[in-house]
Amino acid sequence: MFSIMVVEDDNNTRRLTADVLEENGYKAVTAKNGLEALEIMDEKHIDLIIMDVMMPVMDGYELTSQLRRAECNIPILMVTAKEALSDKKKGFITGADDYMVKPVDEEEMLLRISALLRRSRIANDHKITAGETVFDYDTLTVINKDKKTELPLKEFMLIYKLLSYPNKIFTRRQLMDEIWDMATDTDERTVDVHINRLRERFKDNSDFDIITVRGLGYKAVKNGE
Structure with missing residues (x-):
């Protein structure tokens, strides 16, 4: 389970964001400002940070700047009421990976989180093992x-995504948004085509199965676990 820190000085917004994350399978960790976030990070592993910009004690710009100076590459999603280009530019210059303007659409936020985590996993050179089968992202082998x-x-990205979350059901739209890009015009049926190719390719492999969940989408199951 990924741990996501919500750094936000408004109590209601912080609680609501944490609830949305928990409801969607993430572990939420909260902090009221940048300084408290740094203290928590000394004791807990965090996979991604969602932070407000304007906060007392230490704002989002300073927190991001400190993390990047310390060579901490944790993905950072800035969420703020400031929508001027200059504000967004400052956020990216200090080291933010993505930027959303309040009020935040929850579904879009979750898609952006998923994309940031995916890029982070790729950068961290993860391998996935299912029985005697090893998926190496570095070489797509x-x-x-x-x-x-x-x-x-x-x-590769499709099977890697499914096996990263064994038994989790992904809709075709979710897979399209993450693997083919949210702005793609490609038909969702292309997911079915790629799933069929994978099934044919691995028809003699008993380490995992790709399951169709009727009316919903697909999931991968690691056999023997």
Whole structure:
């Protein structure tokens, strides 16, 4: 489970954001300002930060700047009422990875969080193991019993995404938004095409299965776990 810190001085906004995260499978950690966030990070592992800009004691710009100076590459999503280009520019210059303007659309926020976490996982060179099968993101290869197979990019990203969250159901739209980009015009049926290709490719592999959840989407199951 990913731990996401919400740094926000408004009690209601902080609580509401934390509730949304918890309802969508994340562990929420909260802080009232940048200084409190740094203190918490000394004791807890955090995978991503959602932070307000205007806060007492230490604002979002200073918190981001301090983290980047310390070579902390944790993904940062700034959320603020400031929508001027100069404010966004300052946020990105200090080291923010993404920027949203209040009032925040919850669904869009979750999509942005998912995309930031995905990019972070790629940067951290994660490998996934299912039985005797190893998926290596660096090389887009699948290794099974000394046999190495390189997959096309979209196929690899699709199976890697599903196996990153075994037993979790993803809708076609979610998979499209994350793997084919939110702005893509590609039809959602392309997910079905890639799923069929993966099933054919791994039809003799008993380490995992890709399951169709009728009316919802797809999930991957690691066998024997």
